[in-house]
Amino acid sequence: MNTEKGSSVRQKQVFYVFALIFLICAIAITAVYSVSIGQVSIPFQQSMQIVLHTITNGHLGSLDQVESDSYTNIIMQVRMPRVVFALLIGMGLSLCGVVMQAIVQNPLADPYILGISSGGSLGATFAILVGFGSGTVLSQFGVAFGAFAGAMATSILVLVLSSIGGKVTSIKLVLSGVVIGALCSSLSSLVIFFANDAEGIKSVTFWTMGSLASSSWSKVPIMAIIVLAGCFLFLFQHRVLNTMLLGDESAITLGINLSVFRKLYMIIAALITGTMVAYSGMIGFVGLIIPHICRGLFGSDHKRLMPASLLLGGLFLMWADVLSRVLVENVELPIGILTSVIGSPLFIYMIVKKGYNFGG
Template sequence: MRSSVDALSEDTNQAVESNPAADSARPAPERVSPRERRVSYPVVLVLLGAALMVAVVVGLAVGSVSLPPTDVVAILGQQVFPGWIDPGWPATYDTILLDVRLPRVLLAGIVGAGLSAVGTALQALVRNPLADPFLLGISSGASLGAVTLLVTGATVLGTLATPMVAAFAGSMVTLAAVYALASSGGRMTTTRLVLAGVALSYVLSALTDLLLSTASDPHLMASIRFWRLGSVAGTEWQTLPIPAIVVLVGLAVLLWQSGSLNLLLAGEESAGTLGLDVHRFRTGMFVLVSLMTGVMVAVSGAIGFVGLMVPHAVRMLVGADHRRVLPTATLLGATFLILADLAARTVAAPQEIQLGVLTALCGGPFFVWLLRRQTRREKADR
């Protein structure tokens, strides 16, 4: 027998999108889309897992020096099973793949998975389909915190840990401010949420630009400007452990709390009736998504729209149940960002396009389409 979440996933998802300010939702007759009938959840996971592996191999093989995919697989196999494979490839292949491309591809996958999970959680927490770390200004707040310390030269906790702590603080303060500005009488609308996020994002971006314009080191200013637009270029192995641990732990917590995220789909009053302390739960989740966003911004810069596009694409495949959405979104998000980074370093080679620019080119039209659909649904409900 299907659970109540499975039975009402389609209707509650529409209720969230059509009326995000509502505090309760009436059960509606079950409607299962044709796509949900055709594609089963295990099949979706298998296909996305295979797509992720293919994206990793392609991302490692393609570049200024092309490597045969068979050699890529053989080199990776040699690291797992030393001596089992005869190294018949040039020695430079090991350096290119293991020291240059592999850390970059792994970080792109980690950040893509993390941004997708954060976007999924935010859309449930604020009950708004337009929620995204970039659109709500969280990424801008994290950028301001990290840039402030980089410009001032503070290194209390080390060159990597300090920007991460500052980015977390900036993202946390920004998220609290956006939520406070968008809420009125305990209710929140799509318009207020978007306007509050965009307004704060512009203000924080202006403050960041002000700091950059007053920076005395031109090399630091140039590197920070490139980092602000989003990039995983120059990633080294020592950069990976902290974001990998934070994203994995954060994803585990979100999966553990997926049932509570599902309860919020039906409204705050319904969730409270079922035993969820909405205020306490939402506060804890805000801290978690701020931490994840701050860490990812500290290592890759502000990469927008991934957390907006991926959750919506995933819900079309597996429905609104977060027990399914979160794992699927992480796979699709990792695959998407790996391929986007591949395009960033190959489309205009030998020049490299900033990763955040490419995701914005994809996400901007998607946001316009989503906003128009949201507006039509709100008018239809009046």
């Protein structure tokens, strides 16, 4: 029995390692393919040569067979920032989905469950339709600042509300998030109702659907620092996250104060989510469906779940971005629509076919 059990464990470990290697290779191939398509179609082989030549400072890849000098600028200055954005946001959404599901012990939790999306939407709606005033410092930051400020303010308000009357619990967090989220949604609707700006209302609608069109190299450093720092931190928090799934009573016996960790993790997840919402709008279902897929493949242990979710989330959003640009000719679909269209059937399939058990 012990021999069979040991063999099964080794097989799972081998499968897990090969799966991670496959995901990394798939991300690299998808990145090259993604920069090859667009209004100017660039052959895959030439795109690969350009990317290799640029990132290795000329040590790998040759530009001798590249048909046009403009291809390099198109790939590295226009399309590559978008690819990097898709990868980072996909990783960030999946990361926050895993963390939020552990914090509130709810399989339906996602990065937006605590009202973060509603707060970001309120901030963006205010910035677009009302503004901060043309002469103020805040006006220079525009929609991104409004969305980030709204998301963070909402998160702090939820945290304060859930702390009233005792320690923070998963139930109080969810209920506080629902209440504050509903309030922010109502205020957003009120601003839209009284706004006399058809173009602004259209911008608000497009923003709430999610888009990577505003990505640029100037925005990548902030996104990369926040998302990658969050990934690095949570990769070493798998024991606490596993304990959260067991509940408060089990944590007490282990000497872990989950109330403190819930507050800390929520603040970090809110910072990551607020940054992503500020730059890309609301992109749904990534943080919900990716952790569930990875649990079905690799189990509920966050030591394995976290790396797999990060890679699969990045790959998923990269392909969603590709589809948003190629499904309708000369039209870019909002990426949030595609993630919902793809994610909903996958989630239904898992419920019907897998007999999924959260945390099991």
